[in-house]
């Protein structure tokens with residue numbers, strides 16, 4: 001029991017699963033709203049994370065082309081510890097949503113509330129790791145750059161290996177930043193640059209106008225866009241796809257980066273939290289799961305926008321969801337009703353290379369989206385997001 005201004009409050013424990021973008025934002029917001037200070041802990045916030053460092057994944061596309069190094073886009077996770085926040089380093093081995101408990105390192109932790117933000121589990125399919133680099137990891141993005149530095153011309157492709165994948169802007173960014181690198185190094189005339197994806201259009205959830213804009217950027221930069229191409233197998237450096245007409249198409253590549261297969265983390269699949277889709281279904285406004293006091297946010301969730309599309313897996317939404325959940329948990333701790341709803345308002349920025357970027361913003365639940373095309377301001381906004389992330393959380 002803690003005495004706050006004459007009111008006795010029972011100290012609560014909040015379990016935050018995952019120390020990525022959603023988990024860190026949740027922990028920091030909870031800590032601020034609850035009023036924790038270094039000397040006075042009103043609620044314990046335990047962040048469970050298997051990695052020692054936290055990676056700012058939106059900067060991986062810059063790592064691929066040498067505009068960042070891996071040290072610049074990661075930080076030691078213990079630097080988020082402040083007030084009542086404590087990092088529990090280790091694999092989350094079991095989750096029991098019914099009893100709000102987590103097991104890590106053989107120890108069971110009991111909480112009053114739980115926020116699941118474990119992201120996606122990445123898998124290499126069709127032996128892709130033998131043919132190229134998974135640019136959704138710091139190691140893969142760095143290895144792509146190592147090969148790009150000695151590249152002297154030939155065929156490069158960015159391949160979407162399966163659906164869904166997080167950050168639907170990333171393959172386009174990767175291709176356009178590679179295009180910039182090749183031009184700056186006098187290699188563009190000697191290089192064929194392509195994207196292969198099973199999608200029928202870029203960022204389908206954002207509507208025709210946004211999709212058309214991205215297609216026109218690809219065309220302008222001479223990047224061949226192979227939509228409707230489903231990867232079926234890999235044979236050394238040749239990738240095989242089933243095209244829109246069901247025909248097999250082969251592509252022999254000299255340098256290739258790919259998105260991995262994304263799955264709901266196994267520990268969550270086993271916990272009963274994952275729904276029929278394989279992902280965690282939540283209330284679209286409150287991010288509550290079907291278990292009392294258990295919330296899920298970020299890439300691990302599935303929020304349908306239409307029969308065809310789901311809310312994209314993106315850091316911008318993970319962060320807004322974190323703010324919603326933190327606010328509502330703190331209100332409940334203080335005996336008040338939750339009053340914040342997640343509205344899927346967000347800005348999604350796409351680097352185009354040469355210091356330019358486009359921005360899609362608005363309410364993603366309503367598909368009433370605004371497109372701000374090619375500008376330097378958009379580029380700086382996205383760069384600032386990276387700086388602000390490290391400055392305000394570590």
Ligand SMILES: Cc1cc2nc3c(=O)[nH]c(=O)nc-3n(C[C@H](O)[C@H](O)[C@H](O)COP(=O)(O)OP(=O)(O)OC[C@H]3O[C@@H](n4cnc5c(N)ncnc54)[C@H](O)[C@@H]3O)c2cc1C
Nearest residue numbers: 018020021022050057058092118119167298299314315316
């Ligand atoms: C190349 C690339 C570019 C991107 N660009 C953008 C962009 O421009 N804009 C944007 O909004 N988003 C972008 N994203 C997406 C963004 O990074 C994710 O949507 C965001 O990180 C999701 O946050 P999260 O908390 O759900 O998951 P994550 O940030 O992935 O965090 C999950 C954490 O859980 C940990 N974890 C998983 N399983 C366990 C376990 N069993 N035990 C312990 N710890 C575990 C992981 O190690 C990880 O740290 C990009 C992503 C990539 C890969």
